[in-house]
Amino acid sequence: MLDVKDLHVHYGAIEALKGVSLKVEPGQIVSLIGANGAGKTSLLQAISGIVKKSGGEVVFEDDSIYKVSPRKIVSSGLVQVPEGRHVFPGLSVYENLMMGAYLRKDKQGINEDLKKIYERFPILEKRKNQDASTLSGGEQQMLAMGRALMAKPKLLLLDEPSMGLAPILVKEIFSIIKDINEAGTTILLVEQNARMALQIADYAYVMETGNVALEGPASELASSKAVQEAYLGGA
Template sequence: MSETGAGSTEPVLDVEDIHVYYGAIHALKGVSLRVGASEIVTLIGANGAGKSTTLRAINGLNHPRQGAIRFEGRDITTATPHSIVQGGIAQSPEGRRLFPRMSVTENLEMGAFQRTDREHFKEDMDRVFELFPRLHERRHQKAGTMSGGEQQMCAIGRALMAKPKLLLLDEPSMGLAPIFVEKIFEIVREINAGGTPVLLVEQNALMALDTAHRAYVMETGRIALQGPAAELKTNERVQKAYLGLE
């Protein structure tokens, strides 16, 4: 895989020196990262390193006290979550957070609730079912009765129904059987090949580095390492700390 996406010279997302606090706790200490227009970029690190907090800053749930976040050149540092989704950033959250008593189709429809272009709605639903044939088979089933892997597919499908210009994925492989993990990452590559840039936060560092063009390694609220994913995969420090290799 190439080191950067073809359109990565102009970042679709530019996070610059952000500092985020939870009360008195300084959670992010000057984080900077970029996502190019055709890239998959991954953020890896131990639990509590600040990966999910970075996503929460980007999607408007935790506003930075310092620094700036720009999306397609617009400053969204203090924008509301609602306006950020409307502007083209969609997230598949950690833990999936589906509506368990609603059907798969109804959950997918919830992803499109802010859209005004209803004429493309069916075409996008068909695209989600093409990416995830299992969701088509289960389309009338209550989301809460599906397996973890199927629920993860539904959560990603719901985010895609927003027609995002940037897709944020928070721990998509968490708790999944290996067969589903492979499938989820295969679909992430397919989504990206269709033109959607992806920022991926993932505990499974090996799969993340195999999937992404570029990677950032977070440690205690800071970016400790960054570079092409293939290079970081061979980095001794990364191998020892995150890939379980000595």
């Protein structure tokens, strides 16, 4: 479904991605773990077309999206939930959700999907007329995920969805991610909570300083001594 080959990204003289390659197969949850500064967010933003790529290739559903605009990438079915939620302040929860559907023309489908979002996230329906900026961190994360789902993604890119959340909310967010996947959406997950990320993933990549250092089935990486010592607090 997604094939990233030898991808490079530069910020001036700094090389943030040094030839990263990865694959995401339909129906999978693929987790990307690594320390701060490893290049995980840069990779998602490069895939989404938000940052300029300086080499390599990105193929989504057999079509190159290397030079495609972010708008067209979203319309093709590849949608990102950014780190830090980035809900739109001054707009209601409902208006934020509808922003996710801004490229769609199927009014009936939009209304049906809105009902599904409210069923998945009942708190959003309860708060639908509330300014999005007044929601709690967990509620804003649910809103950001709901907004992305309103775009009907085939592949959902999630960037640090558990960041800043209380432990009980982290478990809830990961349960929701699993549910979204089981409902038919493929997921590429960037997450610093490596233990939780590996628990729900089918396959995983470990990034270090702009490179993929390790990859393999998530269960194998979770039992790897090197991964345990570096990211899981020891064996």
